[in-house]
Amino acid sequence: MTSFNMDNNHNQELYQVISDRITNSPQNRITFAEYMDLVLYHPQQGYYARKSTQIGAQGDFFTSPHLAQDFGQLLAKQFFQMWEILGKPNSFQLVEMGAGQGIIAADILTYWQQEEPEFWQVLEYIIIEKSPQMQVQQQKLLQPFCQKTQWLDWQDILDNQITGCCFSNELVDAFPVHQLIVKDGKIQEIYLTLSPENNNFIEIADMVSTSDILDYFQTLEININSYPEGYRTEVNLAALDWLKTVSNKLKSGYLLTIDYGYSATRYYHPNRSQGTLQCYYKHQYHNNPYLNLGNQDMTAHVNFTALEITGKSFDLQTVGFTQQGLFLMVLGLGERIANISQIEVQNAQQMQKVLQRRQALHQLIDPTGLGNFGVLIQSKGLTQSPQNPPLIGLTVP
Numbered sequence: 001m002t003s004f005n006m007d008n009n010h011n012q013e014l015y016q017v018i019s020d021r022i023t024n025s026p027q028n029r030i031t032f033a034e035y036m037d038l039v040l041y042h043p044q045q046g047y048y049a050r051k052s053t054q055i056g057a058q059g060d061f062f063t064s065p066h067l068a069q070d071f072g073q074l075l076a077k078q079f080f081q082m083w084e085i086l087g088k089p090n091s092f093q094l095v096e097m098g099a100g101q102g103i104i105a106a107d108i109l110t111y112w113q114q115e116e117p118e119f120w121q122v123l124e125y126i127i128i129e130k131s132p133q134m135q136v137q138q139q140k141l142l143q144p145f146c147q148k149t150q151w152l153d154w155q156d157i158l159d160n161q162i163t164g165c166c167f168s169n170e171l172v173d174a175f176p177v178h179q180l181i182v183k184d185g186k187i188q189e190i191y192l193t194l195s196p197e198n199n200n201f202i203e204i205a206d207m208v209s210t211s212d213i214l215d216y217f218q219t220l221e222i223n224i225n226s227y228p229e230g231y232r233t234e235v236n237l238a239a240l241d242w243l244k245t246v247s248n249k250l251k252s253g254y255l256l257t258i259d260y261g262y263s264a265t266r267y268y269h270p271n272r273s274q275g276t277l278q279c280y281y282k283h284q285y286h287n288n289p290y291l292n293l294g295n296q297d298m299t300a301h302v303n304f305t306a307l308e309i310t311g312k313s314f315d316l317q318t319v320g321f322t323q324q325g326l327f328l329m330v331l332g333l334g335e336r337i338a339n340i341s342q343i344e345v346q347n348a349q350q351m352q353k354v355l356q357r358r359q360a361l362h363q364l365i366d367p368t369g370l371g372n373f374g375v376l377i378q379s380k381g382l383t384q385s386p387q388n389p390p391l392i393g394l395t396v397p
């Protein structure tokens with residue numbers, strides 16, 4: 001049993017919400033996944049409900065679109081080619097899931113409006129966003145595109161309604177995960193309860209809350225019970241439910257997922273003995289999910305193998321997997337970087353701008369950072385015609 005004191009930077013209302021949930025739950029305990037869901041997404045007190053500037057320079061972390069518009073523009077090029085491969089249907093739905101501040105959407109829509117008038121006519125941009133507060137930010141930024149953009153919940157979309165592409169950047173790592181620990185030679189789940197002495201959160205380990213966790217390891221052919229005592233890791237069951245939903249809604253087209261993560265063998269390597277959970281507060285990261293309660297982001301890496309294997313059982317075929325750095329380079333980032341050196345600068349201010357731009361583009365492909373993110377593309381309902389060219393982003397330079 002490990003007990004956690006609340007630090008001075010915690011949200012007392014959120015602490016109360018979680019304590020009440022524990023008190024009213026069977027056996028007076030909740031899973032870590034329930035805890036993470038409340039911490040991030042409680043509609044009033046959750047991290048994504050309260051803070052207005054979590055993402056970006058003033059916030060706790062930044063994502064690729066904060067660096068340069070090029071990220072959205074190059075994605076836009078890839079989506080355009082998908083439309084061509086689909087036979088240029090009269091209506092193409094681009095569904096962005098977990099759109100943050102709406103920056104990718106703004107960059108993509110601006111690009112298409114200016115560069116691809118034919119495609120612009122047939123495009124419908126749909127956003128699926130869990131946080132009402134994030135939706136407000138998105139709607140503000142995307143006001144100039146209100147004719148083209150709509151915010152929907154999954155239940156507003158019929159099964160097999162979407163022809164186009166569903167995509168996300170850093171969504172799957174934000175899903176609540178189950179935390180597990182090997183104890184007494186078998187896998188057990190981490191639960192939170194309250195200390196009878198001082199009402200602090202206490203972690204306890206007990207039998208897994210659902211057999212889906214055992215099925216998950218079995219599907220991956222990982223004998224987790226044989227791992228060293230104290231080995232701790234995560235399982236993202238929410239990602240599998242999400243895949244099922246996306247597949248149900250997609251009639252014909254693609255699912256493109258960008259995130260940090262590993263293959264299953266790297267994810268569950270016996271040496272990765274403390275899992276992948278990471279918390280972000282003011283651009284610092286650590287692995288204590290009980291600090292800064294409600295004021296820090298919390299993520300876990302994505303197991304791309306699980307997305308591929310489970311995807312297949314929902315009719316999502318893997319088209320390819322690559323790294324963000326390679327993906328962006330073949331879509332044209334290399335040329336854009338080369339073009340920077342052709343820019344003639346007249347003064348120190350211009351020089352500074354050029355240098356900043358060069359640095360931002362390099363960050364997008366940095367193999368020790370964003371460039372190492374995984375890009376997984378899956379498809380559904382496509383006839384694999386030999387005439388179809390490969391997706392540009394998956395070609396090898």
Ligand SMILES: C[S@@+](CC[C@H](N)C(=O)[O-])C[C@H]1O[C@@H](n2cnc3c(N)ncnc32)[C@H](O)[C@@H]1O
Pocket residue numbers: 048055063064065097098099100101104128129130131134168169170171174175
């Ligand atoms: C880490 S942010 C990434 C934002 C954005 N994609 C970017 O690249 O800047 C995660 C986003 O996913 C949203 N989100 C989390 N779970 C979600 C879910 N189940 N459905 C839709 N959106 C979700 C969060 O509210 C937030 O907007």
